[in-house]
Amino acid sequence: MELQQIIFLAILAVALVLFISEKLRVDLVAMLALLALTLTGILSPREALSGFSSEPAIIVAAVFVLSAGLSVTGITDRIGKAIGRAARGSEWRAIAVTMPATAVLAAFSHHLMITAMMLPVLMRLAQVQKISASRLLMPMSLAASLGTTLTLFSAPAFLLANNLLERSGQQRLDIFAITPIGAVLVLVGVIYMLAGRWLLPKRQGDVQNGNYLRLDRYYTELVVDAESPWAGRRLGEFELAFENRLQVVDWLRLGARRLRQHPNSHILSGDVLLVRASPDEIASIKDEPGLSLHAVAKYGEKPREDGQDEALGEEQLVQAVVAPHSEFVGRSVADIDFLQSMGVVVVGLWRKEGWLHGELSEMVLAEGDLLVLWGPQRNFETLSTHRGFLMLMPFNANKKVRRRAPLALAIMIAAVFAAATELLQPQIAFLAGAVAMVLTRCVSIERAYQEIDVRIFVMIAGVIPLGIAMEKTGTAALLAKFLADHAQNLSVYSLLLVMFAAAALLTQILSDAATTVLLAPIAFALAESLGLPPVPFVICTAMGAVASFLTPIGHHGNLLILNPGQYTFGDFLRIGVPLTTMIGLTVAWMARWLWLEGPLLPAFAGG
CATH class of the missing domain: 3.30.70.1450 (Regulator of K+ conductance, C-terminal domain)
Structure with a gap:
């Protein structure tokens, strides 16, 4: 083993420990690894920083903005509610409708956003249909993750795998190259969840006590x-x-x-x-x-009676909680005259119990009422010290611009079409789509920057040099030779399963991107040592990193549904292990059939 390989493995070991321990943020760990590879001379500065201009990093950032455009214009909400209406009737129908629809949405948007969008829809559906929320939320979350296997840009792992193939002189895959595999996986997932509904726990989650949302x-x-x-x-x-x-x-x-x-x-x-x-x-x-x-x-729009400047200008919405024993308790909104006394107006009210009728200005306030106030920022600064309010909070709301929904949808379709037909390079097509979303005001520039997850962008840009260093130092070839020497009696199908299983296990402690960056070069080198096309080996590795459901920590979407569905670690293990096994067998079969001219039916014997 050469000195550079030893140094690289030492850097990799430290990075893995930091990734797993979460002592530092993953993006910071990626940057430290990048610096270490540069300072030790393993990579040149150009190689170390190449990840920031790479196709995966650009596409991921652009997809965040495109997804924001679909959300802000109300397209995703409209589709989600339509799914909710179509899913009414029975538990069986809810799963059969929700899973494929969610998967398709996740194929063209960020799966975490889709999971968050579908969560309240299914919680309400469970309440109306008197179905346990835990019977619906896990199938939906699994479908959102499976949906990322339908297109190449849905998950960073596939973009990184494609980037490796292109760097190594292979022909770049088009954005629908993995769609046949993804479509079969979604079908397998739906059939599994319908046939195995008895595995799903029956818990009401937060629907029963009504506190959720x-x-x-x-x-x-x-x-x-x-x-x-x-x-x-x-x-x-x-x-x-x-x-x-x-x-x-x-x-x-x-x-x-x-x-x-x-x-x-x-x-x-x-x-x-x-x-x-x-x-x-x-x-x-x-x-x-x-x-x-x-x-x-x-x-x-009315000026103040005392001749001062207009009471309202540079307006914003703020929430205020009526304090216990407040001077406002027992008085109506009109009686208090918020505009005259405080320079703000009441535009909304939330009350924990009971329905309200009549004019809002005649509502008599009670302890704990939450008022939505509209006024200039300078007046809220004064209001924050008022003893009548327990606290002032920002009114967290995302403005919808629904009249631009057709335009946002057209931009998304055009970006996908341009990338799929190679009319434009994928990164340019999606970047152009993101810029168009902002220029047409489907999403504001501020919201666009807010939606880009800088942590994921920096992590992807930082882990790409790890893959480059693994190839450059010969570490990938060394590990692949070791694997090939000990797997001489295994069929190609079995080797594809080995790569899937390795990624499926490693992704439980690392992100799908980091897992792919570390294992894809080994998969590539293994294929070359066997004289076989590297595409199926690299794709199986990326699939293992994305479509493994062994624990709730493997996918962020699972963490979103953990509390609402009152799931336990054992629930995910009981449902995820059989599903992941079926997915692995399916992926290896489909990869061999697509790229190695294998038989239609899987067989462990023979290559």
């Missing part, structure tokens, strides 16, 4: 503007158009509550609708044609 709905008032497209239309039409977005609780005209609130009753300009809405919807109302927040329309 309890702050999802606030009360607010909408006023129908003059010349609004909703003026003269029926209430039923309004409720249908805003289904799952707004829930009409009460209806006022000329300050009086309407006694007849029939779906066929007509809405008029100036009518006020008391609705329950999510924070995102409240923040997005001003972009809805013909509708305004009542308090803002009533007070927002």
Whole structure:
């Protein structure tokens, strides 16, 4: 063993210990490894920094922005709710509909975002259908992870594997090269979860106590503007158009509550609708044609009576909790006159128990009420010391720009089409799509930067040099020779399984990207030593890093559902081990069939 190989293995060992122990963040560990490889002379500065301009890093950053565009314009929410409606009826149908639909969404977006989007949808579905949440959440999370095997850009592991093949002189894979494998894996996953439903635990999670996402709905008032497209239309039409977005609780005209609130009753300009809405919807109302927040329309544009500057300017939304024994308790919103006394207006209210009716300004406040206040930042700085409020918090809401949904969808389709047909290089196609999302204001530049997970970007850029160093020092070839010498009696199919299994185990303690960077060069060298095409060996390794479900820590999506579904480590082990075994057998079979002209049916004997 040469000196450079010893130095590289020492750096790799330290990096692995730091990765596994999580004493430092994974992106920082990747940067330390990069510096160590450069300072020891194993890599040149150009080689060490090549990861930042690499195809995987660029595509991952661009996909984050493209996913944000689909989310901000409401496309993912709309699809998620449609899936929820289609899944109603029975537990069997819920799983059969949710899994393939979730997988397809995850193929073209970030799987973690899809899991987070589907989580409240399935929690509500479980509550309505009286199904244990734990029977639905794990199949959905597994489907989101399996969906990343449908396209090459869905998971960093596949981008890194493709990057290795291209660096080594192999032809680059197109973005749908792995789709046949992914499609079979999704089918296997759906059949397994339907046939093995008895393995799923029956626990209600947080649905039963109702605390999960309890702050999802606030009360607010909408006023129908003059010349609004909703003026003269029926209430039923309004409720249908805003289904799952707004829930009409009460209806006022000329300050009086309407006694007849029939779906066929007509809405008029100036009518006020008391609705329950999510924070995102409240923040997005001003972009809805013909509708305004009542308090803002009533007070927002009026100057102060004392002749001072306008009370509202550079406005923002803030939440305030009414404190115990507050001077506000027992008084109505109108009686307190928030605009006159504090320079803000109340645009929303959340209350733990009971339904609200009537005009928001006439609501009598109680301890623990959560008010949504609208006003300039300078007034909130003063308000933060007011004893009537227990605390002030940012109003966490993501504004939706739904009118640009068709444009965002067109941009996403165009980016995928350009990459798939090689009209543009994949990294350029997705980068162009991300820039188009910002230029067309489907997503703001600030939101675009917020959505890019810098930790993942830096980690990918940092681990690529580890793979380069493994090849350059000959360590990959050395380990591959050792493996080949001890696997002479194994068939090609068995060797593909070995590479899948090695990655499936290592990815439980490392990320899929790090696992692929470490094992893919060995898989490549092993294939070369056997005189076989390296693509199936590298793809099997990447598949093992992505599609292994042995523990809840193997995928971040599993961590999202852990508490809502009240899952245990044993639940994932009991369901994940058989599934991962089936996936490994399927991946090796499909890889051999696609790239090695193997038989249609798997066989352990013969190559």
